Amino acid sequence: MNPKVSVIMLTYNHAPYLRQAIEGVLSQKTDFPVELIICNDNSPDNTDPVIAEFAEKYPDIIKYFKHKKNIGFVENQRFAFGLAKGEYLAYCEGDDYWTDNNKLQFQSDFLDRNTDFVMVTARNQLFIQNENKLTSDGKDHIFADKEFLDYTQDSFFISRPTQTFTYMIRKKFMDLKWINIYPDYRDLYYFYHLLEFGKGRSFNKIIGVYRLHDGGVFSSLEIEKKHRTSINIFKNIKRQNNDSRADRQIIKDLDQLILQYYYRKEFNTPIINSNLYSAIFERFFLSGNFKIFLIQILKILKYTIKR
Structure with missing residues (x-):
């Protein structure tokens, strides 16, 4: 049976954080099959044995690919998206993690019921690794106690109340040709083009943690x-x-x-x-x-x- 949701996890030198990221996906409670596609871009750290341990234990869920040479983030992303079999795509890099074990179920249910939406996202917390500090995403003023915010391609140019690792999108609207057209391909490019086909909704609920672990991130x-x-x-x-x-x-x-x-x-x-x-x-x-x-x-x- 094909999975309903394909979760993409790209990783490079994420060994200290990967276990938490993978467990956040495996802890999801769903009434449909899920696949977790992990693509390791030839990390020189201890990434491989960490993933291999999970892949051996959960062979029906985890599809693990380790590149023999480093191909870079953009090509690793293209490779991973090309493997996905699900109707919906979700994404979580190897240094972020989900904390809501109903994340995939409630987002899938929403897209099932609302065919005019092409993507659904939510809020997150920030973890500042160097300070061992958990903080807000700083978006309270955007949501202003609303249960959710809807966005379109037009409002995309003003405010995007989302982080990539919180999304779920309809795979049929993901066109990989844009990877060839835009230099240094970024998620904002496919958000823009996805919103040609419908709306997005961001729920005012915390579903995960975005990790900041670059020492100069606030410089x-x-x-x-x-x-x-x-x-x-x-x-x-x-x-x-x-x-x-x-x-x-x-x-x-x-x-x-x-x-x-x-x-x-x-x-x-x-x-x-x-x-x-x-x-x-x-x-x-x-x-x-x-x-x-x-x-x-x-x-x-x-x-x-x-x-």
Whole structure:
């Protein structure tokens, strides 16, 4: 019998965290068959024996593939998606984990009942590994005590109340051709294209934990990189699809980036920060808002003096 849900787990150097990730999938209570596809991108750490132990114990559920050489995240993702047999796809990387053992059942039930939705997601907590600290996802203000939020391709450019490892999607709308079209393929690309076929819903409930274990994740340069990455993703979406709605997210990221350049002392003083000027001018050319442009230029002097 084919599985109804295929869970994709990509892993590379996740040995310390994998057991928790795999157990989060195996603990799911469902009235349908599930397959767990684990693709190990030739990890040099202790990843292989950890997975092999589970694969031997649960051969009817776990499909384990270890690449003989490192093929990179994008190709590992393509490989894994190509193996999936389920009607629905769920995703959990080897360093994140689910805490709600009804995650797959309630999401599958929702998609069964609501054919106009192509994806369903939920909320999560954050675990800061280096501080051994569990925190909120910071999205209380988005949900504002609502039971759920619906999103469309249009609202995708303003707010995306989800993390990738919380989703379930209809596999038939997952087109792997986009991996070839977009550079440095990211999940936001297939979210965008999935939402061509229907809506998404994000439930205001915690279903798992997203792990942060990069020592520099909160550094100024990492924050700058995060916003620049987002800007480039939405520039690619705009360019490939002639979709000017992407400007909304680009402007939003530029505003956040500009604030970082003003406040963060790790960056050059605002008056000599060429990246700050570049971001302000880029925002102006996209928005045409001269008033905001003038305010941002004047703030350069203000925040230079404050320092």
